Amino acid sequence: MIRFDAFLVALLIVLVGASAVGVISAQHEARKLRNAFEHEQNRAQNLDVEWGRLQLEQSSLTDHRRVEKFARERLNMTSPQPGQILVLEDRP
Amino acid sequence: MTRSPKAVTFNHTPLLQLGLPQWRARLVLLVLLAGMGTLAGRSLYLQGVHNEFLQAKGESRYARVLEVPATRGRISDRNGNLLAVSTPVYSIWAIPSDASQITPGQSRQLAQLLEMDVTDLNARFAAGRDFAFLKRQVSPELAGKVAALGLPGIHQQNEFRRFYPSGEVMAHMLGFTGVEDRGQEGIELTYERMLTGQAGSRRVIKDRRGQVVEDVESIRPPRDGDDVTLAMDxxxxxxxxxxxxxxxxxxxxxxxxxxxxxxxxxxxxxxxxxxxxxPNNRAHLTGxxxxxxxxxxxxxxxxxxxxxxxxxxxxxxxxxxxxxxxxxxxxxxxxxxxxxxxxxxxxxxxxxxxxxxxxxxxxxxxxxxxxxxxxxxxxxxxxxxxxxxxxxxxxxxxxxxxxxxxxxxxxxxxxxxxxxxxxxxxxxxxxxxxxxxxxxxxxxxxxxxxxxxxxxxxxxxxxxxxxxxxxxxxxxxxxxxxxxxxxxxxxxxxxxxxxxxxxxxxxxxxxxxxxxxxxxxxxxxxxxxxxxxxxxxxxxxxxxxxxxxxxxxxxxxxxxxxxxxxxxxxxxxxxxxxxxxxxxxxxxx
The missing domain is CATH 3.40.710.10 (DD-peptidase/beta-lactamase superfamily)
Structure with a gap:
């Protein structure tokens, strides 16, 4: 009977020790994951900012004033004169 | 009395037979007990009564409150073309008393980066104030270069700047925002409530290297401004x-x-x-x-x-x-x-x-x-x-x-x-x-x-x-x-x-x-x-x-x-x- 008690205590001590190690490693893991999460969140934010900048750039590049200038000066385009317009009608 | 080595009993060593008075032993015991009592009392006090204060003190060594910035909503036309966008910029500011350690060579470098006059810059350092803006709303690239100089007393602050890609074409319709990103004219003012975001804050725990390891609580979640879609084509x-x-x-x-x-x-x-x-350059505006x-x-x-x-x-x-x-x-x-x-x-x-x-x-x-x-x-x-x-x-x-x-x-x-x-x-x-x-x-x-x-x-x-x-x-x-x-x-x-x-x-x-x-x-x-x-x-x-x-x-x-x-x-x-x-x-x- 005494031997059994001693065995139980020893087992519990081992289990408590294992649990303690488990808690520590879980905590460590949680911190690592949190760190990674923060990192990704930062990255997402930076990408968002980048996206905004790219949209801004797109808007600037497609600005009507710029497009018209290019069309007229580089491509020598002009607005069609009345005689040059042909309307195709969609008759079923 | 014959004494054989086997029969030696030290109890009877005359040296040990001092016959010390009983009270001395009791005194020692009492002193020891009092010491222990003091320790127990102190620990009880710290653990029980003073606990909260100490916890907070301890936490303040590694817990930080972070600002979570919110962006202002975008304005687009009816077909989704962006007309007004906020992007992050930085303001460079200085604590003049700390900045006094900057060498003349460094301040020339800084002035060159910020496109400022060196004398003007030094004048700002010399001014007896605690805080001075050096330049507001600089691009993230430039802010990075300034940070790389690692000058003492020079700091940066995150801000937003509004850009209007279509410039003067939509100026009256859109209006504009001030330096604090608040609407001052046009749609920016009319829809200020919708467009403006609300910065949030959260408490985190940082480790030795300044990395966030635990999210303690969200004090106020950030709310980004809503986008506005105009009727305009x-x-x-x-x-x-x-x-x-x-x-x-x-x-x-x-x-x-x-x-x-x-x-x-x-x-x-x-x-x-x-x-x-x-609206992107409002330096010389007339009524x-x-x-x-x-x-x-x-x-x-x-x-x-x-x-x-x-x-x-x-x-x-x-x-x-x-x-x-x-x-x-x-x-x-x-x-x-x-x-x-x-x-x-x-x-x-x-x-x-x-x-x-x-x-x-x-x-x-x-x-x-x-x-x-x-x-x-x-x-x-x-x-x-x-x-x-x-x-x-x-x-x-x-x-x-x-x-x-x-x-x-x-x-x-x-x-x-x-x-x-x-x-x-x-x-x-x-x-x-x-x-x-x-x-x-x-x-x-x-x-x-x-x-x-x-x-x-x-x-x-x-x-x-x-x-x-x-x-x-x-x-x-x-x-x-x-x-x-x-x-x-x-x-x-x-x-x-x-x-x-x-x-x-x-x-x-x-x-x-x-x-x-x-x-x-x-x-x-x-x-x-x-x-x-x-x-x-x-x-x-x-x-x-x-x-x-x-x-x-x-x-x-x-x-x-x-x-x-x-x-x-x-x-x-x-x-x-x-x-x-x-x-x-x-x-x-």
Whole structure:
């Protein structure tokens, strides 16, 4: 009977020790994951900012004033004169 | 006593037989117990009573409160083109007392990066303040370079800056924000509540290397501003901007405005003023540039009011489109005043009064009604009260109460003198002709379902007046230059003398308000040119071409099928004298 008690205590001590190690490693893991999460969140934010900048750039590049200038000066385009317009009608 | 080594008992060592008094042992015990009691008491105190304070102290060594920035909403046009975007920038600031350690070489380097004068920079360091901005709103790249210098006492602060890619084209519509990213004008101010975000904060635990290892709590979640989608169509806005700018330059005018409305929904598709400004660089702004004249300037509209009077006349049944009106060969005496038509006619039909823009014809029609009836019409059309679109500084115009009207005033009001309106009001009122007699509330933001309209004219009358207004642009009318290839258009010219110090002066506001295409109207376009000073000043010559240019491009951009043959027009540009001869001078007070 005494031997059994001693065995139980020893087992519990081992289990408590294992649990303690488990808690520590879980905590460590949680911190690592949190760190990674923060990192990704930062990255997402930076990408968002980048996206905004790219949209801004797109808007600037497609600005009507710029497009018209290019069309007229580089491509020598002009607005069609009345005689040059042909309307195709969609008759079923 | 024999003593063998085995029998040695140390108990009997005389040295140990000191016979110390009992109290000494007890004292030691007591002292030890007291020491232990003190420790226990102290630990109880720390653990139990003082615990919270100590916990907080401990946490403050590694817990941090982080600001979570929120961005301001974006503004886009109806097709999703971005018109205003906030992007992060940095402000560089210094703690002058810390910055005193900076060497002259370093400060030269810094000054070069920030494009500042070294002496100016040193002056800021020398100033006895705790805080000094060195440069606000610099790009992230530049901020990175400054940080790389690693100078003592130089810090950075995250901010947002608003960019307007379309620049001056949309300036008055969008307005702008201040350095703190708060709306100050235009849509930015009107929709400030929606656009503005709310920065949040959260408490975190950081490790030795400054990395976040635990999220303790979110104190306040950040809320990004909502995006605003305008009713505006960037293509039409650009067309209106170009046309207006050219006209203002060509006629050497003081100012000008254009408004384009969607007939089906009451949306404001374009809104342009000249002169304008660049919202991205507001260093040298004048009040004239900032004025959003479409909303803030009430002017005497002149003859563009005549179609309303004609509609009232037809609605009553007292007049038909073909009813002849005696126009007294150009002079009509009312009380002690005389009103004139510059191009006299003996009689004109109601339709011709509109086509030729006869003041006397309009006055004769108006005088068949009581002042209350006319006041009621103008009020129903929205004159004299602001549109309540929430735009800053909107004028209500001036419509005096009917009981004060003398007959001469009622007569002049029929052709748009003695009453003042804003361009947006008159454009909205013309919706009644475009929508077969119905008025809509206007909207600056995109509308999905058209709102409920209010009927002001019967459909028959609205169509009849529309037909009259079409004759205005046809040969024999006052605005042949408003015609557009491929589309039938209708409208009315206005040329009003300006009032200065209560007197009419020889300066003019030329206007044209019209709709297109006539068979199934899609657009109402209103144009004013303020003080055209180069040779011509008639609405038909100055404002009508702007109308034509805007309508032609806009209808094509919207993909509206032509309702007229695409034959080249006999443009009056080929017969330049026609306008000068045919245009009756208006505003003959």
């Amino acid at each position: 960037a293509r039409i806005q650009y067309l209106a901007y170009t046309a207006l700018r050219e006209a203002v330059q060509q006629h050497n005018a003081k100012a000008g405005s254009v408004v384009v409305l969607d007939v089906q929904t009451g949306e404001v598709l374009a809104l342009v003023n000249a002169p304008t400004f660049n 004239a540039q900032l004025r959003n004249r479409v909303f803030t300037d009430a002017f005497e509209p002149g003859s563009v009011m005549k179609p309303f009077v004609a509609a009232m006349a037809l609605e009553s049944g007292k007049f038909q489109a073909a009813t002849p009106i005696d126009t007294h060969s150009g002079h009509l005496v009312i009380g002690n005043r005389t009103i004139h038509d510059t191009h006299p006619y003996r009689t004109l039909t109601v339709a011709e009064v509109i086509q030729k823009s006869s003041n006397i014809g309009a006055a004769r029609m108006a005088l068949e009604f009581t002042p209350e009836q006319m006041w009621g019409l103008y009020t129903r059309l929205g004159f004299g009260s602001p549109l309540q679109l929430g735009f800053p500084g909107e004028a209500s115009g001036n419509l005096r109460p009917a009981r004060d009207w003398r007959p001469i005033e009622q007569a002049t009001m029929s052709y748009g003198h003695g009453i003042s309106v804003t361009l947006i009001q008159i454009a909205r009122a013309y919706l009644a002709f475009a929508r077969d007699g119905e008025l809509l509330p206007l909207s600056l933001t995109r509308v999905d379902a058209p709102p409920q309209g209010v009927r002001v004219f019967s459909p028959r009358v609205a169509r009849e007046v529309r037909a009259m207004m079409e004759t205005v642009v046809n040969p024999g009318g006052t605005a042949t230059r408003a015609r557009v290839t491929g589309y039938r258009v209708a409208g009315k010219t206005g040329t009003a003398n300006k009032v200065e110090g209560g007197r009419y002066v020889n300066r003019y506001v030329s206007s044209f308000v019209g709709l297109a295409p006539v068979s199934n109207p899609r657009l109402v376009v209103a144009v004013t040119i303020d003080e055209p000073s180069a040779e011509q000043h008639f609405g038909g010559a100055v404002a009508a071409p702007v109308f034509a240019q805007v309508v032609e491009g806009s209808l094509r951009a919207l993909g509206v099928a032509p309702d007229a043959p695409l034959a080249p027009l006999q443009l009056t540009a080929l017969v330049p004298t026609e306008n000068g001869r045919r245009d009756p001078v208006e505003g003959g007070l």
